Amino acid sequence: MTEPIVLPEFSSFGDQTISGLDSPEEATAASQSVLQEARNSGRPRINDPGESHLTLHRGICREGAWYRDAEVRELTGADEEAFAAAGTSAPKVFETLLLRGTVRVGGEPMSPKVAAELLIGDREELVVAIRRATFGENLEFERLPCPQCGELVDLTVPLGALPSVSLEDPEQIEFEVPLRHGATAAVRLPTGEDQAAVLAIKSNAARRDSEILGRCVLSVTQPDGAVVRRPPAQTLKMADRQAVLRFLGDTQPGPRLNQFSFTHESCGEEVELPIDLAVLFRGL
Ligand SMILES: [Zn+2]
Structure with a gap:
């Protein structure tokens, strides 16, 4: 039997701290449908639950070909010491976990x-696969x-029941986002490198948003066909900035651990239960 988890105070999962990317309503709807699907069929992207191999959403590109298969491993005491040395910063712990627990991506x-x-x-x-x-x-x-009702609940949540988003086309690199006044932005989805650049900015959320927009907005096309390549994020209109950030957040594939909720059967109410790194790795 596994040990029960004492719930810590919830922070965001890993380094999912890019602001402006949340959409709670859609998330709740998505988590419900995914939960239902997971109960019926299991999570589709895991080749063999409980094992160390998985298929990524996009993977890495080498000489024009995409490689999506990946291998992780069970963590040991040596890893635990490395996590302790990484300190308490969630992004640092996340990065250490990722680097140590992942064996390979593609070849x-x-x-x-x-x-x-x-x-x-x-x-x-x-x-999540390293956790599994x-x-x-x-x-x-x-x-x-x-x-909602105060009753104490015992709950088992399979990782496969957590809400998750897939890419429609794993090889689609550029996406079009409609902006105001008939313009469109061509954007790409943020990577680990983009995320690290955003996290390095301590000052404020707007500057973090500008950093991610400056990296991920490739061009803006006006209705008359005029194209501005790599527009400075500060020149984008506020509503357009929000539209692009929302698109990036909604379209990014992967688990939505901070959007998990369940229905408490006794009272019939929906209970939000965001899952973070500490919950996944038992207080790590
Ligand atoms: Zn209840």
Whole structure:
């Protein structure tokens, strides 16, 4: 039997801290449908639950070909010491986990370079797989107070039941986002490298948004056909900035661990239960 988890205070999962990317309503709807699907069919992207191999959403590109297969391994005491040395910063712990727990992506051994190339969602998919290889499929919660009725709930949540988003076309690199006044933006999805650049900015959320927009907006096309390549993020209109950030957040594939919720059967209410790194790895 696995040990029950004591719920810590929730922070964001890993380094999923890019602001402006949340959409709670859609998330709840998505988590419900995915949960239902997972109950029926299991999570489609995991080749063999409980094992150490998985298929990523996009993977890495080498000489024009995409490689999506990846291998993770069970964590050991040596890893645990490395995590302790990484300190308490969630992004640092996440990066250490990812680098140590991932064996390879495609034919390449895991490295900081490979980790930087991967989509944010692929990085999170790997960390969930490392969790599965280390502690198994189920998250166990014991005596979790229901915020709606106060009753204490025991709950088992299979990792495969957590909400997740897939890419329609794994090889689509550029996406079009409609902007105001008939303009469109061509964008790409953020990777580990983009995320690291955003996290390096400590000052404020707007500057972080500008950093991600400056990296991921490739061009803006006006209705008259005029194209501005790599527009400075500060020149984008506020509503357009938000539209692009929302698109990037909604389209990024991967687990939506901070959007998990369940229906408490006794009271019939929906209870939000965001899952973070500490819950996944038992207080790591
Ligand atoms: Zn309840």
